[in-house]
Amino acid sequence: MIIAQITDLHVRPDGRLANDRVDTNAMLRAAVEALMDLDRRPDVVLATGDLTECGLTAEYEALRDLLRPLSMPVYLVPGNHDRRENLRAVFQADGYLPDNGEFLHYTIEDQPVRLIGLDTVVPGDGHGLMCRHRLQWLEEQLSQEPGEPTVIFMHHPPFLTGLADMDRINCRGGDAMADIVSRFPNVERVLCGHHHRPIQARWAGTLASVAPSTAHQVVLDLVPDNSPAMFRMEPPAYQLHVWSTYSGLVSHTAYVGDFAGPYPFVLDSDYPGHRPPAAGSEAGGSRRIDAMDRDIVTWVMVDPQRAGRLIC
Ligand SMILES: [Fe+2]
Numbered sequence: 001m002i003i004a005q006i007t008d009l010h011v012r013p014d015g016r017l018a019n020d021r022v023d024t025n026a027m028l029r030a031a032v033e034a035l036m037d038l039d040r041r042p043d044v045v046l047a048t049g050d051l052t053e054c055g056l057t058a059e060y061e062a063l064r065d066l067l068r069p070l071s072m073p074v075y076l077v078p079g080n081h082d083r084r085e086n087l088r089a090v091f092q093a094d095g096y097l098p099d100n101g102e103f104l105h106y107t108i109e110d111q112p113v114r115l116i117g118l119d120t121v122v123p124g125d126g127h128g129l130m131c132r133h134r135l136q137w138l139e140e141q142l143s144q145e146p147g148e149p150t151v152i153f154m155h156h157p158p159f160l161t162g163l164a165d166m167d168r169i170n171c172r173g174g175d176a177m178a179d180i181v182s183r184f185p186n187v188e189r190v191l192c193g194h195h196h197r198p199i200q201a202r203w204a205g206t207l208a209s210v211a212p213s214t215a216h217q218v219v220l221d222l223v224p225d226n227s228p229a230m231f232r233m234e235p236p237a238y239q240l241h242v243w244s245t246y247s248g249l250v251s252h253t254a255y256v257g258d259f260a261g262p263y264p265f266v267l268d269s270d271y272p273g274h275r276p277p278a279a280g281s282e283a284g285g286s287r288r289i290d291a292m293d294r295d296i297v298t299w300v301m302v303d304p305q306r307a308g309r310l311i312c
Pocket residue numbers: 008010049050079194195196
């Protein structure tokens with residue numbers, strides 16, 4: 001199973017830019033095209049908040065149109081730029097958002113990995129919160145299937161990252177959430193957005209991560225107390241979290257754009273592991289490795305010797 005994660009889409013009404021300069025809609029369109037162009041398409045797509053810039057109905061309608069080419073289920077959770085009521089109104093028909101109640105949290109049960117979407121929004125504030133009600137709901141959800149591999153996805157990271165200005169608006173109540181999550185070793189990942197950078201941390205006995213944005217990225221600034229956070233047009237990206245019973249969950253970051261290649265790997269004759277071809281074998285002093293499209297898991301199991309020789 002492949003879980004794609006897109007985050008911090010910051011969609012605007014058609015024809016408008018985010019932050020006066022970022023064409024977030026065009027960038028999301030490119031990310032959607034990239035996902036659909038993958039030889040092995042994801043089974044589901046998770047969008048971890050800041051789906052829109054201002055939470056306007058016109059933005060959610062634009063988002064719905066931009067996501068329409070995706071042929072697989074798409075699950076949304078809100079971020080601090082979103083408005084629950086408008087998100088619910090436009091996407092209610094998709095069937096997974098709760099019909100009523102304050103929070104847009106839910107659990108997807110029909111996939112090889114159980115998916116728990118959390119709503120960390122505090123309306124009108126930049127920071128998030130796992131309040132008493134949300135913590136209780138999460139604990140109930142986890143207690144129902146303690147043996148199933150599970151991914152939690154949410155907008156605000158519940159852990160500190162060292163990006164000072166972003167950490168000020170992270171998810172409060174993170175320690176209480178960690179107390180719960182740490183009791184469930186079946187939680188494979190806690191996937192977040194909000195910080196617009198690829199970040200990983202060991203947290204609550206599992207791995208917690210932030211995915212880069214499909215649009216603009218927050219400047220990598222690890223100086224304590226630096227403020228304000230700024231953004232930069234580093235490459236837009238998405239992540240693929242690949243589940244197999246053999247390897248568990250393995251995560252990849254992919255960049256959206258027109259890049260040169262692909263090219264075959266070629267071993268230079270000076271490479272330490274280079275061996276001249278035996279007499280009668282293929283001619284030439286270099287060797288092409290073209291097996292990257294094989295199922296690496298099967299490969300390792302069937303022929304570990306050969307897998308060990310893979311050089312890339
Ligand atoms: Fe964002």
